[in-house]
Amino acid sequence: MKQYIIRRILISIVVLFGVSFLIYGILRSMPGDFVEQMTSGNPSITAEQKEKLRESYGLNGGVVKGYIGWAKNALRGNFGKSFLYSKPVTEVISDRMWTSFWLAAIAFVIQLCVAIPLGILAATKQYTKTDYIIVFLALAGISLPSFFFAAVLQRVFSMGLGWVPLSGMVTARKNLTGISLTMDIGYHFILPITVFVITGIGGWLRYVRTNMLEVLSADYIRTARAKGLPERKVINKHGFRNTLIPIVTFIGGAIPSLFAGAIITEGIFSIPGLGKAALDAVANKDLPFLMGYLMFMAILTLLGTLISDILYAVVDPRVRYN
Template identity: 30%
Template sequence: MPPLVSFFLRRLATALPVLALVLAGSFLLLEAASGDAVDSYVARSGSMDAEQIAQLRQEWGLDQGPAHRFKAYASALARGDLGWSTAFERPVASVILERLPITLLLMGVATALAFFLGSLLGVVAGANPGSFRDRFLSTSSLALYAVPGFWLGLVLIVIFAVDLRWLPIGGIESVASGKTGLARIGDIGAHLILPVASLAMVYLALYLRLMRDRMSEIWRDPFVNALKARGLSRGRITWRHVARNAVLPVVTMLGLQAAAMLGGSVVVESVFAIPGFGRLAAEAVARRDTPLLLGVILCSAITVIIVNLVVDLAYGKLDPRVRIGR
């Protein structure tokens, strides 16, 4: 069997039990919470008599016990059916497919910006440990990492959207603008600048510090002294040898931070009124929409698994000692 196929099969065998545990644990936690979708619906719609409430519970399948409902959900999921959203009165799959691309775009751009810019600044700081440049970047990154993402988003809105009026306040694109093609792409890009910046800056500081600290350790390794003895320039040693070895833990952190980035999107999308996946999760919790929330959690878990799979593949390219399939 080819090593790559064997690698994917092992990852799949590991992922399926993880997804099952995530769904079962999430369902139990939701059952432990007070209230359900009917209680939320009654609170929003106004008064309903007991007979109407009982009829609504029967229509939504909430009159059955937790074990029966989880068995029915798992059976439907095995057939590819994510269920029916009581909040949106639509299939869960259609609601998720409508919101997920927006969050993937936001998270993908923010992750790429944080990783590449943070790693680059980490190399700049770690090239000369103890220098003024190193101390300035390290202190700045620490201060940036301590700033809450929602507060940073609000400050960016006040400065660039309210005072300077350079960028839109929120949303994913202008309402009823009629723009198409490149004009619409530019409009979406302008709306994404502030949320991407607020989401990426915190993680940028993390990657910067991680890259800088690892490089400062590698400079003391014996092989670096051997490279200096061979007459290699400091710039070549920095980029070809020290930075390449230091980037491995940064790539590992990239996979670990995928779940945190999804969690951060909940706050950022709420601040900037972006109709994305994170905001959908908040709406599902507020309306006690269990099928929708389980669908959101399932898709989030799959996204994190895929990101970590890509990270494992990248390890095989960055580190010659790692071989896919072994």
Template identity: 30%
Template structure:
């Protein structure tokens, strides 16, 4: 297991460097100029000041030189200085990262637990009412864009049923500490987390239903029932342990999609996370901040993929061989 982990870590580092290089290339060949964006926000700028800014930002150097300098800085843990916020990119990301991780982790857990539970129940009676509801939910979940779901929830819970807050992470003036602060954050988290989780609840429930039905038709399930084991043990100890593997695979593969969806959700609900920071950075052509966010997002996706592989080896002993 130790050799396996070391091998996966080496692959992860190589992949991360490749992703950083590709991100750097795509951002620098995309339309837009950070200096011109700054000039526009200031209402104009002299050519001398433009040249000074390009030199200060390193934009006057050849592309390969810029890439080499950036990779060297990243290896040393330096993600650069934000053009717009005039602050270290690392500090900006670390300031916003907890809010994004809270939103993403709660959404992923909600989608995984609810989707797997619904799919498992639906598999017991494939032609029952719950199974039909899971099918309808999956169709609606695939069809509804994340931002549309968020807007509908805002209209519903801001105008029709004003139950949950629809903006920000905390109530203005609320103390961050204590149970009151925790409950306030949880109340603000309900709508963004459900919006982000809704589409994945639909996917996981459908996948869990199909996988559970396949597991229930296997020979070892008939053997377990023949031994006189209770239906609960047969379903949740024997069948579910194998049926949940495709769901875990899907969860690991879609973690990047969840992060991408978080950008839209954070923008709709004004959630102060990396998604909102990424949106502002794209509008302002803030290259270092954009690259820093992509770096952290890529690292989170790679870590999630490694954890998915490890979870496979823990859940299914056959994979250890």
């Protein structure tokens, strides 16, 4: 296992360099840049002045030269200064990362608490009305576009009934602290979390149901039933424990993505998380932040894959990595 982890880390480093060059090349190839965006409303700016601004922002060189300069600084932990926020990229990410994490983590826990029992129930009641209803709800949730569902919730529960805030993370003009501040943030998180749960629960539910059906058709389940074990014990002890193997692996891969933020949902509800920051950075061609954000996501993806493999070996003792 130790050699496997070391080998995977070394391969991940090589992959990161390749991904970072690809991302940098794509971002530099986008039409326009931050200087064009910043000076678009000022016709008095000359071409020479724009070129000096590009030089000051490090946008005047070629892609290869620019990438080498960025990579040298990144290896020292310096991902540059955000054009849009006028702060170091690492500071912007660290400030907004936890907002995205708590928003996604709460929804993630709710999704698992609902999807796992319903997925098991649908599998044990295969081809019954219960199964059809659960699968229908799962497919409905998957089919709902998050931007459309978020707009409907805002229209009904915020603008129509006035039960919850329309957007934002805290109530304006209120200097809340402590528990009052936490409650106010939770109050603003109700609609975004609902969007996360409804649109994301279907995938988890179908995944649990599929794996549970596969386990229930295994020989050892038939043997357990033939021995006269109660159906509840067969499902919970023998079936569910083996269903956990792929589920835990899937969860391990999903955990790092909780820090990445949700661009559409955070943008609609004006939640100041990483997703909203990335959306604003794209609109303003903020190259340093986009590089830092996308590399952050790439590292989380590779880390999640490694965690999944390790968890798979922990849950299933039969798995050994050489």
